[in-house]
Amino acid sequence: MPSLLSSAIAHPARNQHLLLLQSSVAQTCLPVLRDVVQRSMERAREKTILFCLLYPPLSFLDKASRAQTDRLLVVDRTTYVPGYSDGLDFNDDVASFLRSAIMDSIQSSSLNIVIDSVDTLLSDINSVSATTRILSELLSIVRTRGGTSRLIIHVLAPCPLLPILTQTRFSPSLTHLIAHPTALLTHIASAYLTLPPPLSPPEKFWGVFIPISERHYESEKLVYGSAGEGSGLQDFVVEILVRGGADATGRRRGVERELEGWSPALGGPCEVRELDSLKSLCSEKPATEMQIVPDPTQNLPFNLNLTQEQAKSRAQVPLPYAHEGKPPVQASMPAAILYDPDSADDLDDDDPDEDLDI
Template identity: 50%
Template sequence: MPLLSSIINNPAGSKPHQPLIILQSSSAQTCIPVLRTLISNFRLDTQALLFCFLHRPSSLTNIDIPTVTAFDLTGRIPGYDDAWCDPQDEILARVRSAPPGALHVIIDSVDTLASDIGSTPKAYKLIQTLLGLITTRSEPSFLVLHLQPCPVLELLTQTSLSPTLVHLTAHSPAIIMHLSSAYSTPPPPAGPAEKFWSVFIPFSERTHESERLVYGPEGNGTSAGVWAGKDTREFVVEVLVRGGSRRGVERTVEGWRGDVPCDLCALESLKNLWYRRKAEEARPDPTQNVSFNLNLTPSQEKSRAQVPLPYAHEGKPVTTAGAILYDPDSADDIDDDDPDEDLDI
């Protein structure tokens, strides 16, 4: 089963248990469809607390599900709400008072929470405390954080907070197509993984590049994803799992179509990439089906490299700056006479 499907469909089945799940959006591509599907796949015998600072609860989950308790904090804005108070104590009190058993805590979004609090260290400390409360429960529980790139993100991905981590980042398919055409680095299996990641990671971290591809003259102008049908949008998800079954870091890039994960090859927006790859593989080799061999064996290549080049000045040091070295041809008339001496000037 692909890595993204296993995380979305059965997050509790990962070994070892991954209590921290980070879903990262950007102005170029939202990760909300992934968050919505993840919440809907929680087991019905588990409790979930959803704290919304950016999106309405109705846009993230079915509010009629009895196991999901949503807290709409989108209307509490510091400086605009006279009754605003720091939400940290309320969040901690709700988590501590939850009944025993599996408990999933979802925060949308951490960057908005940090902005409301007005302190990145305070936001990080709150997340650290919540993760401690989650990991001490007897049943597998999760802390799901949705956010956009912000100062607290770098702190949340450190091993000092959690040695295990699931980090899902949404990207526009335009990035994949751009890297394939401009840098000749298609994603695996169309190209080597090492070459792809060496270009993809630094490029995707430059958010202005992604925004230019989406909102520029040739972009689709929306962060919801590329239209694949009348009611279906699709995008790309970068999956990073730290401390999984291999006790290392697994990284892959997969597709998302509508409300479910899929293989990259299933994305309509990337179909030209695979057609181009197949055309290159089907291109005939000009060295095949000829009556003579155009290739050299290793011993022949070694012998050719040892042949001295017939340069008259090879090995002679040049002592004069700007000197011109010339080997005369057999037909050249080289002498010291004036070539124009027969002219009556």
């Protein structure tokens, strides 16, 4: 059975029309986005429109892929500067390329619109409401195409558009991929003694992981701090959130959340424990090793252990219990204090202060 991450990249579900990929300053999601674009072009009878606003087209496609003009339309706006560059605005670009895509792909069953990235688009338009309206129109166009058509959005968090795009009002169904540095899992394991599932209960792990991961400055400190290793295209973890839609059997989905790894050396998606930087963290100790308890009597100059004869003799010594042989106190009986008087105790009932004139 394919994982959630593999399904989101290579096998999109029907009626799951919104794919949101989230990067941060601490960890980029560019390798996942590149794989999404490549896989969308490999599927037959699909058209892909790629709007490049942050990364150039060569970051996603090689020359052979760009030559497939029958499946791909690319608009490169990485050199566009509002107020200084000549050319159409984004609304005109969208309308022009959508008309071209619809006319050229009448026989296509699906249409993929990729935007990299919406925070750059927001910076160009300088209006949250206008940017949201454009994205909502694009999502409506994708829904009308049906099938596995998707609006694929890349966002760099924190971004004012992110809370809007994740609301059910914008889209009831959502596939949300969030990239996190592996240093975040190492920090949670050392500071909060919480390992990723299945080494820890999912409820406990997500209760600790989600609040910390949403504080982006902590991840930035772990990566770029004095003990950080910096960021790049090395191994990282991906938080996958799937809401709504239907699975392979046609059953309605609720909300699913998983954590998977991404390794360039392994070719993409993998389990968290397969990442080189987390192998020591996720390795489970054998049960026999965990049950071994160190002996506190080792390396002592004297012997604290008893031989069999000494233990037998010790067991035969009568214990000087004062109340031995008496029935135990029942739970229903009132509590009482049993006291054996000492030889020096004065237990007369006379008042010790009777000679005082009070």
